[in-house]
Amino acid sequence: MSPQTRTTIIRGGVAALLLATAVTAWLLSRPPAEQDGFVRGNGRVEATQVDVATRAAGRVDDILVNEGDFVRAGDIVARMDVKSLEAQHAQALAEVANARSARQTAIAMVAQREADVAMAEAVLVQRRSELDLARRTSARSQALLAERATSEQIADDQAARVRNAEANVRAAQAQIAAASAATDAARAHVAQAEAGIAAAEAVVARLRTEIDDATLRAPRDGRVQYRVVQPGEVVGGGGKVVSLIDITDVYMSFFLPEMAAGRVAMGTEVRIVLDAAPHLVIPAQVSYVASVAQFTPKTVETQSERQKMVFRVKARVDPALLRQYPEQVKTGLPGMAHVRLDDARAWPDALQVRLP
Numbered sequence: 001m002s003p004q005t006r007t008t009i010i011r012g013g014v015a016a017l018l019l020a021t022a023v024t025a026w027l028l029s030r031p032p033a034e035q036d037g038f039v040r041g042n043g044r045v046e047a048t049q050v051d052v053a054t055r056a057a058g059r060v061d062d063i064l065v066n067e068g069d070f071v072r073a074g075d076i077v078a079r080m081d082v083k084s085l086e087a088q089h090a091q092a093l094a095e096v097a098n099a100r101s102a103r104q105t106a107i108a109m110v111a112q113r114e115a116d117v118a119m120a121e122a123v124l125v126q127r128r129s130e131l132d133l134a135r136r137t138s139a140r141s142q143a144l145l146a147e148r149a150t151s152e153q154i155a156d157d158q159a160a161r162v163r164n165a166e167a168n169v170r171a172a173q174a175q176i177a178a179a180s181a182a183t184d185a186a187r188a189h190v191a192q193a194e195a196g197i198a199a200a201e202a203v204v205a206r207l208r209t210e211i212d213d214a215t216l217r218a219p220r221d222g223r224v225q226y227r228v229v230q231p232g233e234v235v236g237g238g239g240k241v242v243s244l245i246d247i248t249d250v251y252m253s254f255f256l257p258e259m260a261a262g263r264v265a266m267g268t269e270v271r272i273v274l275d276a277a278p279h280l281v282i283p284a285q286v287s288y289v290a291s292v293a294q295f296t297p298k299t300v301e302t303q304s305e306r307q308k309m310v311f312r313v314k315a316r317v318d319p320a321l322l323r324q325y326p327e328q329v330k331t332g333l334p335g336m337a338h339v340r341l342d343d344a345r346a347w348p349d350a351l352q353v354r355l356p
């Protein structure tokens with residue numbers, strides 16, 4: 001074999017090897033086709049986190065739960081120091097009592113002023129009667145004086161009595177006006193006292209609410225994830241005290257390539273297989289599909305490996321199922337979510353539901 005022929009053969013072999021290598025690399029790097037109407041993506045189990053926080057700044061008096069404890073909605077998880085609030089509450093109650101006493105005093109004053117008005121009106125009636133009598137007597141005296149049956153002195157005295165009676169009537173009327181004004185003032189004091197009662201009672205209600213809010217309760221069923229602070233620490237308004245996870249709202253977030261995400265609808269069936277328990281298959285349903293694509297996170301692998309653009313999907317586990325296994329619910333576990341894109345296809349045996 002000539003050197004030229006041998007060189008040609010070597011070059012042909014190298015070219016074939018390079019071609020085979022390129023084909024193999026392309027086959028390995030290209031996104032694999034969907035298998036039997038299924039697609040998958042990896043993710044981690046997550047749950048809704050709820051932070052129990054205090055509304056007002058203060059010192060944590062006691063924390064009644066430990067990490068990992070299960071709590072029911074309404075259970076007391078912590079208490080804040082309320083000694084200062086209780087002192088203010090006692091003071092507000094005393095102010096309410098004082099305001100009520102002031103109202104009773106004002107009501108009694110109104111009754112007294114109304115009695116003064118009644119007395120003044122009676123005096124006015126008396127003064128008017130006296131004026132009427134004085135006028136009649138003066139008229140008779142003037143008639144007798146005309147007939148020279150009486151003296152001018154007596155007639156003048158009777159006329160003076162009329163003027164005195166008229167003055168007494170005007171004085172009685174003024175007394176009635178003064179008594180009525182005093183009555184109106186007393187009624188205003190009653191209204192003021194009632195407003196004072198309402199204000200004091202509002203302060204009592206506010207302090208009572210603040211005292212009640214100092215008892216921190218679980219807003220929903222869940223498990224204590226961790227204690228943010230310890231008894232004796234001072235926290236600001238809105239400061240977190242205990243963090244809970246809602247074990248009835250558990251889901252897995254994963255990413256699917258564009259072509260697969262377009263075929264996923266709300267309610268699509270999903271099977272979750274956790275790395276820590278590969279023998280279990282947990283049923284779930286798609287509860288969220290992102291409306292905007294994003295670049296694939298570095299830690300995410302999909303069935304079509306390393307797609308540039310993917311959509312975030314959430315598969316939620318049925319809350320009724322979670323309530324049956326509260327002790328087994330754990331967050332942060334990695335796993336794989338298998339999505340059925342074609343409802344007409346049956347789940348393979350490996351993805352049939354298997355629970356503890």
